[in-house]
Amino acid sequence: MKKRIGLFFGSKSVEHEISIITAMQVLNAIDKEKYEVVPIYIDKSGKFFTGDYLKEIKNFKNLSLIPKNSQRIINLKLNAKNKMIFETESIFNKKMEIDIAFSTIHGTYGEDGKIHGIFEMLNIPYVGADVASSALGMDKVLMKEIFKANDLPIVNHLWIKRDEWENKKDEIIKNIEEKIKYPLFVKPANLGSSIGITKAYDRENLIYGVEIAKFYDRKIIFEQSIENLREINCSVLGNDEPIASVCEEVKSNKDFLDYESKYKSKPKQEQILKKFGHTIPADISDIKTKEIQELAIKTFKAIDCKGIARIDFLMDETTEKVYVNEINTMPGAISFYLWQASGISFPNLIDNLINLAYEIYEDKNKNITSIDSDVLLQDIKEVKRI
Amino acid sequence: MFVEIDGLKIFYNVEGNGNPVILLHGWGANSDSLFPISNYLKKIYQTISLDLPGFGKSDIPLNSFSGDDYKNIVLNFINLLNLKNYVIIGHSFGGRIAIRIAKENPDELKGLILIDSAGIREKKTTKQKISENTFKFLKKITTKLFKGKSREKILDKLRNIFGSVDYKSQKGVMRDTLVKVVNEDLTSFLKEIKVKTLIIWGEKDKELSVKHAYIMYELIQNSKLIILKNCGHFPYLDNLPKVLSTIESFLEEVYGNI
Numbered sequence: 001m002k003k004r005i006g007l008f009f010g011s012k013s014v015e016h017e018i019s020i021i022t023a024m025q026v027l028n029a030i031d032k033e034k035y036e037v038v039p040i041y042i043d044k045s046g047k048f049f050t051g052d053y054l055k056e057i058k059n060f061k062n063l064s065l066i067p068k069n070s071q072r073i074i075n076l077k078l079n080a081k082n083k084m085i086f087e088t089e090s091i092f093n094k095k096m097e098i099d100i101a102f103s104t105i106h107g108t109y110g111e112d113g114k115i116h117g118i119f120e121m122l123n124i125p126y127v128g129a130d131v132a133s134s135a136l137g138m139d140k141v142l143m144k145e146i147f148k149a150n151d152l153p154i155v156n157h158l159w160i161k162r163d164e165w166e167n168k169k170d171e172i173i174k175n176i177e178e179k180i181k182y183p184l185f186v187k188p189a190n191l192g193s194s195i196g197i198t199k200a201y202d203r204e205n206l207i208y209g210v211e212i213a214k215f216y217d218r219k220i221i222f223e224q225s226i227e228n229l230r231e232i233n234c235s236v237l238g239n240d241e242p243i244a245s246v247c248e249e250v251k252s253n254k255d256f257l258d259y260e261s262k263y264k265s266k267p268k269q270e271q272i273l274k275k276f277g278h279t280i281p282a283d284i285s286d287i288k289t290k291e292i293q294e295l296a297i298k299t300f301k302a303i304d305c306k307g308i309a310r311i312d313f314l315m316d317e318t319t320e321k322v323y324v325n326e327i328n329t330m331p332g333a334i335s336f337y338l339w340q341a342s343g344i345s346f347p348n349l350i351d352n353l354i355n356l357a358y359e360i361y362e363d364k365n366k367n368i369t370s371i372d373s374d375v376l377l378q379d380i381k382e383v384k385r386i
Numbered sequence: 387m388f389v390e391i392d393g394l395k396i397f398y399n400v401e402g403n404g405n406p407v408i409l410l411h412g413w414g415a416n417s418d419s420l421f422p423i424s425n426y427l428k429k430i431y432q433t434i435s436l437d438l439p440g441f442g443k444s445d446i447p448l449n450s451f452s453g454d455d456y457k458n459i460v461l462n463f464i465n466l467l468n469l470k471n472y473v474i475i476g477h478s479f480g481g482r483i484a485i486r487i488a489k490e491n492p493d494e495l496k497g498l499i500l501i502d503s504a505g506i507r508e509k510k511t512t513k514q515k516i517s518e519n520t521f522k523f524l525k526k527i528t529t530k531l532f533k534g535k536s537r538e539k540i541l542d543k544l545r546n547i548f549g550s551v552d553y554k555s556q557k558g559v560m561r562d563t564l565v566k567v568v569n570e571d572l573t574s575f576l577k578e579i580k581v582k583t584l585i586i587w588g589e590k591d592k593e594l595s596v597k598h599a600y601i602m603y604e605l606i607q608n609s610k611l612i613i614l615k616n617c618g619h620f621p622y623l624d625n626l627p628k629v630l631s632t633i634e635s636f637l638e639e640v641y642g643n644i
Binding site: 237238239241242243246290342343344345348351352354355356358359 | 421422425426429614615616617623624625626627628630631
């Protein structure tokens with residue numbers, strides 16, 4: 001029998017549209033002999049929808065037509081066979097079952113572990129990183145703390161809360177200028193992609209950068225910029241014994257890839273890769289490749305990631321020193337192009353992810369989650385209130 | 387790279403440095419098919435992938451080949467390249483050749499990895515029997531009713547309807563080779579294999595049932611069996627991390643003792 005995959009995408013995220021693209025790529029690539037896909041689209045306000053209308057990218061050109069042409073999901077629950085069921089708003093109250101969840105949500109309310117919390121509570125298998133690793137991969141501040149604790153090479157950085165900025169602006173600026181040299185990056189802590197990021201060459205830019213970043217998140221991070229930068233990415237696949245893909249080099253015309261250059265005006269993956277100068281495999285020595293692949297696996301393990309991730313590195317062209325920039329637990333296009341170059345086609349990559357999801361699910365259900373305890377039977381009077 | 391063995395041009399690819407690992411591909415495939423495995427192993431080992439005769443860029447044999455012919459070609463290839471302390475990985479049809487080599491217990495063979503390997507002849511299912519009998523019956527009628535070109539045309543059509551996917555995709559010498567090879571049963575060879583063996587199998591393999599895995603595990607003295615859930619005939623495409631970590635620790639074990 002075909003496995004029924006619930007494909008979750010969209011959501012309350014600035015990367016909403018990118019998520020739609022990734023979901024449609026998965027829908028096109030997935031082996032239809034093995035799987036049946038149920039699309040579950042979460043709109044920008046957080047409403048859930050399903051229906052065949054959501055299987056074609058052209059139908060997302062006008063998002064306002066979606067409620068009319070698809071069914072609103074009003075209830076998510078479990079049936080007796082431990083399968084997730086959706087109840088829709090339609091007159092027939094159609095019930096849909098899924099065996100496994102696959103979220104291609106990028107950014108907030110998805111890649112940050114929030115949707116994974118639903119899957120965990122309902123105890124159904126799901127693809128990719130779990131709650132904790134997703135959350136760590138999304139919060140740049142926490143991510144860097146973990147990287148530091150695992151001796152992973154990272155660039156100098158500092159972070160603040162936006163309230164602190166309002167009250168102690170001068171002190172913060174002084175502190176930043178002491179510890180990090182210009183140019184530096186100002187980033188919201190919780191965003192994927194390059195949204196809300198400013199490269200600051202001086203104090204004026206720095207202030208401007210914070211004014212932008214504070215709209216997106218309550219935590220703002222400042223990072224040393226590497227001049228003579230080469231950007232190298234590597235994907236990692238697996239659970240406890242993961243493997244690394246070939247490396248790619250990303251070349252951008254601008255100082256860094258902002259949202260526009262990263263995602264807009266490029267409808268096809270091949271065009272994207274060509275236009276933005278992705279070199280696969282990256283033109284670096286075998287030794288450097290091995291070093292980056294090993295660092296990628298170490299990074300993946302540091303946040304106890306599952307399934308797949310793409311780890312982005314910064315390399316100083318002159319010294320060839322490599323820094324871990326970030327880990328993406330739901331990389332754009334699921335990094336399929338890196339695995340294609342490693343001998344795994346996109347449909348096979350999806351097979352791998354589904355099998356890895358089941359591996360985790362079965363392993364997790366071996367855990368003891370309840371113990372017989374008579375603590376509640378004890379005399380309640382003994383509990384002192386203070 | 388090409389090398390000539392027994393009058394046949396054989397294409398092969400060598401990558402990496404270290405102990406040699408030879409990869410033998412399945413029927414209808416070529417040296418690229420095991421790329422996800424060789425691409426990973428080449429970091430630590432020397433990987434040697436070849437196109438078996440009749441596949442990829444290698445020459446097609448002049449006359450149909452038997453499993454023994456394939457074994458001889460591969461052994462000659464190994465000798466010509468002067469490979470020492472090697473391990474063979476065989477997938478499906480490639481496993482069939484690997485079993486034949488391992489049965490001879492060459493001194494330099496240090497380990498054997500069989501992935502969803504052919505070699506055990508299975509009893510035909512009722513469905514296969516019905517299909518075969520129907521084919522034979524229709525063939526008889528056709529031969530009686532038609533002559534010359536139209537007879538051949540119809541027979542060809544029938545072969546295409548009733549033949550297996552592998553059979554249909556081949557022509558001439560390779561069709562005969564396939565018929566010859568699939569009818570060879572290597573069950574009795576398994577007991578004679580002494581080398582350390584790792585058997586990897588996709589639980590849901592529809593080409594070669596997981597039952598074969600248990601038989602091989604039972605009969606090969608020094609063997610280890612790993613069955614991969616939810617995986618089919620190509621477990622290294624369905625769960626690459628698991629297959630690679632299994633192979634990696636097996637190779638460490640093999641080469642750790644040398």
